[in-house]
Amino acid sequence: MQRSIHVWVGSAVSLLVIGAALAQTKPTPDEITEAWNSSPHANSEAEAFRHWDAEGEIPGECAVCHSTTGILDYLASSPASAGVIDHPEPIGTTVECAACHNPGAESLRDVIFPSGQVVNMSDGSAICTVCHQGRTSAETVGAALGGLADDQVSAGIAFINIHYAAAAATQLGGVARGGYEYVGQSYAGAFGHVQDFGTCVSCHGAHETKVVLESCTGCHSGVTDFRAIRTTPLDILGTGDASAGIAVVIDELRARLSAAIMTYATEVGGGAIVYSDAAYPYFFNDLNANGAVDEGEAAFPNRYQSWTPRLLRAAYNYQFASKDPGAFAHNPHYTVQLLIDSLSDLAKVSSVDVTGLARP
Known part of the structure; x- marks a missing residue:
């Protein structure tokens, strides 16, 4: 069942290139085109737009985000x-101008999430x-696990x-419930920035989708790297040092969770497991139990199939934090909570x- 929630995320914004916005000047059409051409949205050779070349068409569950015609049909x-x-x-389109500049995108306010939540976004972010x-x-994870005992290996569970x-x-964060x-x-x-x-x-x-560091240094003075920005004084890692950037903290928690997943799989689960960030479905049998992805292991026939509910929950959150490289900026507190809760479980x-871990 869909539930409607209104979220205020910030002030109204214009669709300008961030550098031009900072300079308070409107970009020319040529500058906009150049910016878009440099973006991932325009990369016609990327896997995101070439994955279906052999089939000659993009299925409906993928086409909305991987073609301009798909998003236009979805909005209509x-x-x-x-x-x-x-x-x-x-096939044959990328995320082109018409994908975002059309009446459906401009009037879109309510966005449906996989959790069933309908979030009202009246700040210009809805189309993104x-x-x-x-x-x-x-909800997806909970439904897949049914009434299985936490540490029961089941062939019916897949990553x-x-x-x-x-x-x-x-x-x-907890509004959309994307993490377990x-x-x-x-x-x-929702993470409320300034x-x-x-x-x-x-x-x-x-148009180019990049973030300009200078847009942050007005508040985070002296920072020369996004990853050095700290968003909480809490000593999350329990080291006595709370000066490292929150991205560093999240990386450490991800590394700990990766090791914990391997420990649990060996001690309690159905056998040694290893993760590859570049091969679907990411988790594979660690055939020699050496904790590394060796040649031939990151192959679909060798995918890990000895899941327990407890292991799947942790692996899902590990992937959630891994596949959003900007999680430290988008919502560091939610990300840290998911990682610590997975470790604790x-x-x-x-x-x-x-x-020593301290949950925000």
Whole structure:
């Protein structure tokens, strides 16, 4: 059942390239075209737009975000589900001008998420959110696990992939419920940045999609790297040092969760597991149990199939945090909560150490 929620994310913004916005000048059409040509949205050779070349068409569950014709049809259809249309689309387009500059995109306010939540976004970010929301949610994971015992290996469980660049799911946190949220825990909602930097295009260039560091240094003075920005004084890692950027903290928690997943799989689950960030479905049997992806292991026939519910929940959150490279900026508190809760759950039944971790 869909539930409607109104989220205020920031002030109204114009669709200008971020550099031009900072200079308070309107870009020329040539500058806009040049910016777009440099963006991932325009890369016609990318896998995102060439994956279906052999088939000659893009299926409806993919076409909305991987073709201009798909998003136009989706917006014209009075959407009743998250990012899906009921017919394929031809190959050969990217995310072109018309994908975002059309009456349907300009009037779009309510965005449906995989969790069933309908979020009202009246700040200009709605069209970005249609595609940058992932394809799964906490509800997807819960439904897949049914009534299985936490540590019961089941051939009926398969890895669930959030998909890629799900920035909106991260940013909205517990509103969209993109991560797996553990029972009994509370989760951060939409990450509220400062008022003038609360929307997609107030940080990202509307056409080239890059973020300009100088847009951050007004508040984060002296910072020369986004990853050095700290968003909380809390000593999350329990090291006595809270000066490292929040991105560094998240990387450390991801590394710990990766090790914890391998520990649990060996000690409690159905056998050694290893992760590859470049091969679907990402988790594979570690045939020699050496903790590394060796030649031939990251192949679909060798995919990991000895899942327990506890292991799948942790692996899902690991992927959620891994496939949004900007999670540290989009919603660091939600991301940290998911990682720590996953570690703590694995630690209940295996030799995973969570000593000193502080949950925001």
